[in-house]
Amino acid sequence: MISTSKVQFVPGITIWKQIVDDLQARIDSGELVENQKLPGEADLAKAYGVNRHTMRRALQELAAMGKVRIQHGRGSFVAKHVFDYELVERPRFSEWVKKYNKPGKNDILEAAILNLAELPELARIQQYGVFPEYSQVAMIKTLGRVGEEPISIARHLFFGEALLALVDDLHAGRGITESLRQHGIQDYTRMRSTISAAMSGPQERELLQVEKGEIVFVCENVNVDTSGVGIEFSTVIYPSSRVRLVYEPG
Amino acid sequence: MISTSKVQFVPGITIWKQIVDDLQARIDSGELVENQKLPGEADLAKAYGVNRHTMRRALQELAAMGKVRIQHGRGSFVAKHVFDYELVERPRFSEWVKKYNKPGKNDILEAAILNLAELPELARIQQYGVFPEYSQVAMIKTLGRVGEEPISIARHLFFGEALLALVDDLHAGRGITESLRQHGIQDYTRMRSTISAAMSGPQERELLQVEKGEIVFVCENVNVDTSGVGIEFSTVIYPSSRVRLVYEPG
C-alpha cells in the first residue's frame, strides 16, 4: 500500500499534477518497483483524499508518460524501465551504459572461428562491398546487460587476420573497443544499421528473459575502420519491451 | 509450375549458384510475383534435374538474400519487397519515394484543430521543451503509399498560429513540405526520433492491409525549424513486414 501521509496539496497547481509528481518521484526513487501492482483507483483516490476522477486523470497522465501501464479489468502497474539506445556514429556499449548509472556487462556466450563460406548471412555481408574476402572470421556471441537486466544479444563477426585472436582475447573480459585497439584498430565507426522487428524465438526469450509473444528489434550493423574497410558485421537483438531506439541527428 | 527448359548447367560454377541466379532473375523480372508459392523442394529438384540437397542449398541462399521466405511445413514463397526507410536529418516523403520509381501518395484520413490540453501524448511532447505552448494545434492523419502499397499511417501535430490553416490547406493535395513553405516555414529538420515496436491493432491492420499478428514500428518524431523551435510532432506507424528502418551516419 502507498502511504500518502506527507502529501499536502498546494494551491495554484492542479491536484492531479501534484499526484503525478508524487507518484513519479516514488517510481524514480525505487520505492515502487517495476511491475508492482498499484492499488485500485478507488483505493488510491481514498489514500490521496481526492475524487476518483482526479486520481484517474493523474494515472492517465502517468500512462501517457510511460511510467505506469493500465490494464482494463486488471489494474495499474509500474511500467518497466525502457532504455533509450541511440543510433550514433561511434556506438560504444560501455560509454552508453554510463548514462544509466548502472554497471554494464557483456557476457561471452560463444566464441569461435568460422569459415566465411558457411555463414548464413554471407549474401547480405558481401553486398556492402566493404568487407575483405578473408576465408575465416571471428564470431563472438554476447549477452549485454545493464545492471542485472539483459538488454541485447549480439552476434559479432570480425574480419581480418589479426582479429581472429579476439576469440581468445575477449574471454579475458575486456570490452570490444579495448580489445580491437590492442589489435591495431584505433577507431571504428558505424557505416550502416538496418532495423527490423520480429517475434521473439525460444532462445531469445530465455536469454533476454521476456515472455512469449514479445517483440524484438533485429539490427544489422556494419562497422568500418577509419579508411572505410569493413571490420565488423554484427546482428544485435533487443527486446522492444525494454529498449527503444533513438535517432538524433547532429 | 516453373519451366526449366532453358536451364543448362555450365561446368566450373557450382550448380546451386546457377539455380540461385536463375530463380533470382525470374523474381526480378516479375515472372514470379510476391507471395507466390514455389513448388516444393522435391518438385523443384526434379524440375532442375538435381538432388534435393542441391536445391535446398540454392533456396537457403535465396532466403539469406531476402528473395524468398521459407516456412517449415508450408513451403517456400517469393518474398515481399521491403522498403528501406532512411533516418535522415531532412526527411521528405516525396524525395524518398523517388528511389523506388513508383508514384508516392499521402492520403488525408482526418484533419482537425485540437486543444493541446486534450492530447494524450502531451506529456511526451512537453518534455522536449522545444514546442511553444499554443492552446491549439493542427492534427492531420495521413496514409502514405508507394505505388498501391500502404506504407505508413502518420498522425501529425503542427504547432504555431499560422499552421492551423494546414487543416484546410492539405486537403488540396499538396505535400506537407510545400504547404509548410507557404506558411513561412522554409526549412525544417528532424531533432529526434524514437522507435518502438508493437502488435498491429485492428485499425492499423485495415489501413495498412496487414495480417493479424503482424508487427508495426511506432516512430515518434520531433521536427524543428532552422532556429530550433518545434514545428511538428508526429507519430508514424510502419508495417515491419514492408518497411525496414535504416541508419546511415554522415
Place this chain on the structure above:
DNA sequence: TTCCATTTGTTCGTATGTATA
C-alpha cells in the same frame, strides 16, 4: 480433439573432383 497428407528440417551414408602436404 485426433488423424493424415504435405512440406521443410536433419542426419545418416556414398561418391567424385580438387587442392594441399
Place this chain on the structure above:
DNA sequence: TTATACATACGAACAAATGGA
C-alpha cells in the same frame, strides 16, 4: 605418387511443423 582434407553432389530415411478432414 600418395595421403589427407574439403567442398560438391546424390540417395534414403526420419523428425518436426503445418493445415485440413
